[in-house]
Amino acid sequence: xxxxxxxxxxxxxxxxxxxxxxxxxxxxxxxxxxxxxxxxxxxxxxxxxxxxxxxxxxxxxxxxxxxxxxxxxxxxxxxxxxxxxxxxxxxxxxxxxxxxxxxxxxxxxxxxxxxxxxxxxxxxxxxxxxxxxxxxxxxxxxxxxxxxxxxxxxxxxxxxxxxxxxxxxxxxxx
Amino acid sequence: xxxxxxxxxxxxxxxxxxxxxxxxxxxxxxxxxxxxxxxxxxxxxxxxxxxxxxxxxxxxxxxxxxxxxxxxxxxxxxxxxxxxxxxxxxxxxxxxxxxxxxxxxxxxxxxxxxxxxxxxxxxxxxxxxxxxxxxxxxxxxxxxxxxxxxxxxxxxxxxxxxxxxxxxxxxxxxxxxxxxxxxxxxxxxxxxxxxxxxxxxxxxxxxxxxxxxxxxxxxxxxxxxxxxxxxxxxxxxxxxxxxxxxxxxxxxxxxxxxxxxxxxxxxxxxxxxxxxxxxxxxxxxxxxxxxxxxxxxxxxxxxxxxxxxxxxxxxxxxxxxxxxxxxxxxxxxxxxxxxxxxxxxxxxxxxxxxxxxxxxxxxxxxxxxxxxxxxxxxxxxxxxxxxxxxxxxxxxxxxxxxxxxxxxxxxxxxxxxxxxxxxxxxxxxxxxxxxxxxxxxxxxxxxxxxxxxxxxxxxxxxxxxxxxxxxxxxxxxxxxxxxxxxxxxxxxxxxxxxxxxxxxxxxxxxxxxxxxxxxxxxxxxxxxxxxxxxxxxxxxxxxxxxxxxxxxxxxxxxxxxxxxxxxxxxxxxxxxxxxxxxxxxxxxxxxxxxxxxxxxxxxxxxxxxxxxxxxxxxxxxxxxxxxxxxxxxxxxxxxxxxxxxxxxxxxxxxxxxxxxxxxxxxxxxxxxxxxxxxxxxxxxxxxxxxxxxxxxxxxxxxxxxxxxxxxxxxxxxxxxxxxxxxxxxxxxxxxxxxxx
Numbered sequence: 066x067x068x069x070x071x072x073x074x075x076x077x078x079x080x081x082x083x084x085x086x087x088x089x090x091x092x093x094x095x096x097x098x099x100x101x102x103x104x105x106x107x108x109x110x111x112x113x114x115x116x117x118x119x120x121x122x123x124x125x126x127x128x129x130x131x132x133x134x135x136x137x138x139x140x141x142x143x144x145x146x147x148x149x150x151x152x153x154x155x156x157x158x159x160x161x162x163x164x165x166x167x168x169x170x171x172x173x174x175x176x177x178x179x180x181x182x183x184x185x186x187x188x189x190x191x192x193x194x195x196x197x198x199x200x201x202x203x204x205x206x207x208x209x210x211x212x213x214x215x216x217x218x219x220x221x222x223x224x225x226x227x228x229x230x231x232x233x234x235x236x237x238x239x
Numbered sequence: 240x241x242x243x244x245x246x247x248x249x250x251x252x253x254x255x256x257x258x259x260x261x262x263x264x265x266x267x268x269x270x271x272x273x274x275x276x277x278x279x280x281x282x283x284x285x286x287x288x289x290x291x292x293x294x295x296x297x298x299x300x301x302x303x304x305x306x307x308x309x310x311x312x313x314x315x316x317x318x319x320x321x322x323x324x325x326x327x328x329x330x331x332x333x334x335x336x337x338x339x340x341x342x343x344x345x346x347x348x349x350x351x352x353x354x355x356x357x358x359x360x361x362x363x364x365x366x367x368x369x370x371x372x373x374x375x376x377x378x379x380x381x382x383x384x385x386x387x388x389x390x391x392x393x394x395x396x397x398x399x400x401x402x403x404x405x406x407x408x409x410x411x412x413x414x415x416x417x418x419x420x421x422x423x424x425x426x427x428x429x430x431x432x433x434x435x436x437x438x439x440x441x442x443x444x445x446x447x448x449x450x451x452x453x454x455x456x457x458x459x460x461x462x463x464x465x466x467x468x469x470x471x472x473x474x475x476x477x478x479x480x481x482x483x484x485x486x487x488x489x490x491x492x493x494x495x496x497x498x499x500x501x502x503x504x505x506x507x508x509x510x511x512x513x514x515x516x517x518x519x520x521x522x523x524x525x526x527x528x529x530x531x532x533x534x535x536x537x538x539x540x541x542x543x544x545x546x547x548x549x550x551x552x553x554x555x556x557x558x559x560x561x562x563x564x565x566x567x568x569x570x571x572x573x574x575x576x577x578x579x580x581x582x583x584x585x586x587x588x589x590x591x592x593x594x595x596x597x598x599x600x601x602x603x604x605x606x607x608x609x610x611x612x613x614x615x616x617x618x619x620x621x622x623x624x625x626x627x628x629x630x631x632x633x634x635x636x637x638x639x640x641x642x643x644x645x646x647x648x649x650x651x652x653x654x655x656x657x658x659x660x661x662x663x664x665x666x667x668x669x670x671x672x673x674x675x676x677x678x679x680x681x682x683x684x685x686x687x688x689x690x691x692x693x694x695x696x697x698x699x700x701x702x703x704x705x706x707x708x709x710x711x712x713x714x715x716x717x718x719x720x721x722x723x724x725x726x727x728x729x730x731x732x733x734x735x736x737x738x739x740x741x742x743x744x745x746x747x748x749x750x751x752x753x754x755x756x757x758x759x760x761x762x763x764x765x766x767x768x769x770x771x772x773x774x775x776x777x778x779x780x781x782x783x784x785x786x787x788x789x790x791x792x793x794x795x796x797x798x799x800x801x802x803x804x805x806x807x808x809x810x811x812x813x814x815x816x817x818x819x820x821x822x823x824x825x826x827x828x829x830x831x832x833x834x835x836x837x838x839x840x841x842x843x844x845x846x847x848x849x850x851x852x853x854x855x856x857x858x859x860x861x862x863x864x865x866x867x868x869x870x871x872x873x874x875x876x877x878x879x880x881x882x883x884x885x886x887x888x889x890x891x892x893x894x895x896x897x898x899x900x901x902x903x904x905x906x907x908x909x910x911x912x913x914x915x916x917x918x919x920x921x922x923x924x925x926x927x928x929x930x931x932x933x934x935x936x937x938x939x940x941x942x943x944x945x946x947x948x949x950x951x952x953x954x955x956x957x958x959x960x961x962x963x964x965x966x967x968x969x970x971x972x973x974x975x976x977x978x979x
Binding site: 077092093097100101104136137140145147171172175193194197200202203204213216217220 | 801836838845855858859860861862866875896901934
């Protein structure tokens with residue numbers, strides 16, 4: 066399981082490096098879809114990834130890539146994070162047999178990784194804030210791989226920590 | 240198959256035909272006047288005052304024809320297209336002079352110079368051309384002889400000649416022009432109020448195919464004609480000091496007269512003043528003496544046509560005009576600026592033997608105010624050492640490959656690999672710039688530098704790289720000058736409604752080839768204009784931004800993706816806003832810059848979804864990749880123009896092309912509303928402190944001035960064109976506005 070997570074972690078980072086040469090065209094939609102898809106697989110692999118989830122995450126990400134072909138699909142850019150969140154909660158629910166635990170796992174991991182990112186931002190003198198504020202830029206490209214690396218590595222840590230906490234709580238409960 | 244025979248039955252007609260042919264041939268041979276052609280070295284530069292020999296009389300009066308031919312042609316590099324090509328170098332002290340064979344000069348005339356030829360010595364005086372032809376441009380001596388033959392002359396090359404000035408007490412024929420030749424290349428300060436100066440402008444006519452003999456009209460560009468009763472007339476205006484036409488013939492030859500009808504405009508109607516007729520020739524400039532300060536006390540219009548006797552091939556005739564106006568700079572009418580820039584960090588890998596370097600061409604923007612040009616041209620040239628040493632490099636600077644600015648020798652610095660030469664422009668000549676600007680306008684051309692480089696022993700250097708901006712790779716002004724307030728054209732093929740809505744404009748043109756760093760094969764060309772509109776307009780400032788990458792190897796073009804402009808004013812800019820930003824489409828229609836409909840809807844949905852996800856830690860300022868990727872993907876999908884204030888005095892205008900929208904335009908127009916500009920009784924200076932076009936940033940310090948809207952009769956400001964043209968203090972309202 067841990068190997069699988071590390072594999073997806075590396076995949077997200079390597080994919081994000083492609084941003085340096087990614088053309089500024091409708092293919093940006095494909096890049097966003099790829100990033101969302103790989104990131105979802107990475108997070109889901111923390112709690113256990115099945116082929117079904119791969120298909121589901123693929124279906125969630127695909128409209129992002131297809132939006133330039135059918136403009137109404139741009140609505141999915143607003144909704145996709147919520148959809149990914151729901152599927153992740155479901156994946157965690159499958160792992161912990163409890164909707165509450167599943168929800169707490171996802172939210173806990175996300176919040177802990179936000180705290181880690183905030184700490185890194187503070188220590189780096191606002192480098193991460195700058196990277197986030199820069200957004201998608203046609204010429205300045207370093208920020209996206211940096212955000213991807215910091216995000217997945219902090220999420221990996223937070224995921225492990227929350228899992229350990231959950232295991233500890235479960236042991237205490239017997 | 241045998242050719243069809245002429246049927247008999249009309250012997251008298253045959254005889255008449257034969258007689259006509261013989262007569263025509265004899266007329267042609269009689270018309271082909273024999274002329275001597277001399278290759279002249281002069282001890283001074285020729286201007287629009289051309290050589291005349293007093294007392295001679297031929298079809299061009301007393302004047303001699305001046306034909307420019309290159310002094311030599313050598314391999315060169317055109318930096319902004321990355322092309323290697325043979326580059327000719329002309330010289331205003333080297334030209335051909337055409338003298339009629341039977342020239343008998345007056346013995347009593349007082350000469351200003353003498354032309355010493357193998358056939359004798361001719362006294363020469365200088366004045367505007369008797370027969371209108373100022374000069375002809377040829378690519379070689381052979382080409383020149385062919386042009387002369389097409390003009391019905393029978394030229395004979397007679398070898399070299401010398402043109403030497405004598406002291407007549409009148410001084411140098413170019414005196415007054417050359418006084419500014421030693422001006423430094425530093426930026427010239429803004430002209431002072433109350434001063435009267437020469438302002439250069441241009442007229443542009445449509446290129447016309449010639450496929451018939453007889454009359455062929457050459458219409459002015461656009462659909463705005465100067466007179467209601469005479470279509471195709473070009474508006475010239477008031478107070479014209481000189482009017483020079485330039486002709487270009489492509490695709491064939493034409494034997495024709497070029498006819499210029501001059502009219503004065505009275506209540507929108509053309510009243511005939513006179514006609515001037517010239518012999519049409521290619522690459523030739525004509526002096527139209529009928530348009531002068533005396534006739535242009537009235538508004539002037541011109542009607543240009545050809546009378547074609549014969550033609551061969553499929554010729555197209557193009558005509559443009561260069562004008563000099565007299566203008567007085569008065570309160571309430573501000574000047575603008577034009578800066579032709581090259582971005583620092585532009586490095587060109589050459590790896591070839593190079594004798595000429597071409598920097599440009601840049602647009603010769605209308606409205607140049609004489610004596611205000613400058614240049615800070617600076618380059619770093621690296622060459623291979625020769626036998627381990629860096630030879631001294633001699634560089635001759637010429638504007639448009641003809642008017643010499645000076646020659647300097649540079650010492651190379653060896654770094655163990657290449658020799659580096661820090662090449663700086665040694666000076667600047669206002670008269671040379673004026674000549675070349677006027678010349679360029681006469682042909683609708685641009686302005687550029689040609690640098691002739693060679694080692695002091697005459698050998699050609701093997702150039703490794705050329706870095707514009709010198710060793711520090713600074714931005715440089717290739718050319719810079721002040722512009723007269725009025726702009727009488729918004730685009731080359733159309734005249735704006737000139738008398739109705741005067742506006743000012745400053746412009747910035749950029750060339751760059753950002754090959755280092757990072758390596759890229761593209762050449763960049765950008766243009767920014769800042770137009771300040773007249774009082775009463777709600778958006779007093781309009782920014783126009785154009786840019787494109789051109790990849791010469793593949794003919795691939797990428798339109799501007801991002802622009803950032805910092806605008807600094809000495810007033811509060813906190814409430815600045817963009818209003819009605821749009822693309823200028825190739826058909827000159829405007830297309831509004833707006834988010835695609837579903838993208839706009841998605842932003843609405845996103846606000847709701849984000850409220851939920853904020854709690855989950857998915858979205859937020861630094862919350863993670865998922866929210867960032869989808870949020871930024873959506874945000875950058877559509878085009879955007881953003882205006883933000885950096886401080887009390889400075890605003891930043893940012894344009895970004897969306898990755899989803901693919902509007903086929905390289906030009907964005909952004910009108911700006913700045914409330915604090917209202918109610919001002921003195922001009923407001925704007926300064927563009929920083930321009931980023933795509934990924935190339937420069938700090939041009941380009942200035943423009945907004946007219947006050949109070950305290951000087953601003954309500955009558957709209958019908959000011961007459962006032963501006965005439966420099967009158969009281970505006971008059973007999974201007975005419977075409978309603979078409």
